[in-house]
Amino acid sequence: MPRMVELQAGELLCRIEPRLGGCVTALMLGDTPVLRVPPARLGTARQSSSYPLVPFSNRIGHASLQWEGTLYPLVRNNDDEPHAIHGVGWQREWEVLDQAQEFAMLSYEHRGDASWPFAFDASQTFRIAPGSIEFTLSMTNQSGGNAPAGLGWHPFFVKRPNAHLSFGATGRWEMSDDKLPTRRTASTGIDSDCAAVDVDHCFDGWDGAAQLRDELLRVRVGSNLSRLVVFTNPTRGDIAIEPVSHINNALALSRQGMDAAQLGLVTLGAGESLSAQMTIAVERVA
DSSP, X not given: OOOOEEEEETTXXXXXXXXXTTXXXXXXXXXEESBOOOOSSOOSGGGSSBOEEBSOOSEEXXXXXXXXXXXXXXXXXXXXXXXXXXXXXXXXXXXXXXEOSSEEEEEEEEOOOSSOOSOXXXXXXXXXXXXXXXXXXEEEEOSSSOEEEOOEEXXXXXXXXXXXXXXXXXXXXXXXXXXXXXXXXXXXXXXXXXXXXXXXXXXXXXXXXXXXXXXXXXXXXXXSOSEEEEEEOTTOSEEEEEEESSOTXXXXXXXXXXXXXXXXXXXEOTTOEEEEEEEEEEEEOO
C-alpha cells in the first residue's frame, strides 16, 4: 500500500494520501490550516483538503459521454447524483514514484473502464518551498485514438471570519437546478467578503490569479489555466477555488453549437499529453 507523503519547507507543511486519489490531507502554515482539515477517519478524497481532477473537471451531464459518434454511459460516481463528476483520478490509488523532503511525484495508470473508456497515464508533482507549494498535473492519452482531456484541482480553503475573495474574469456560466451550466453572462469575477457569498459557478477569462485574505493569512492561488470554479455558501466553513482547463459539461455544450475553444475543450491524439500548473502561496498577516 502506498505510504502517506509529508513535505515541509520552513513552516509550510503538506501531507498527501496516495491511496485515496492522490489527495492532499493537510496544508498548514505552522499551526494554522490553509486548506480545510479533513475528518480523522478519511474515507474518500471528496472529504480531503484538495484532490486532482483528471481526465475531466466538474460534471458530465447525466453520466453520458458522446464522443466521435459513440455514446459511452459512464458510472454515476457521487452517491445519488445523476452525473459523472470530477473524473476518475480522485477515486483511484496513486503510486509514489519519487519523494524527498520538499518534492514528491505520484502516478496513476488508467486502462479504460466503465468510469472512463479511454486509457491514459497521469502524474502529479508537488514542490514545496517556504511560503508556497507548486502542483503540476499531467496526462498522456494511451488509448490509441483521439480522446477528450481535461485537468484541474479541487482545493478547499478555510473560510475564516472576515475572509475576502478577489479575482478577475470576463464571464460566468449560469447554472440550472441540476448543477449544469446553461449560458454565459459577462462577469468581472468576485471582489467580496465571503460570509454572504453563495456561488457554485465556473468563471472564464480568468486572469490566473486569485487572492483570499482574512485576519490571519493572505493566500494567493495562481495557475496557467484560464477558468476557475468557485463553490461556497453561507453555511460552509470552506471555499473551493478550483483552477480548471474547461467549462463544466463542456462536451455537451459543444454539441449545442458553442465554440470548442471558448469552452476549453482539448482533444489529445494517441500519445499526446496535457499539463497544468497551480501554485498556492501563503503568508501571515502582519
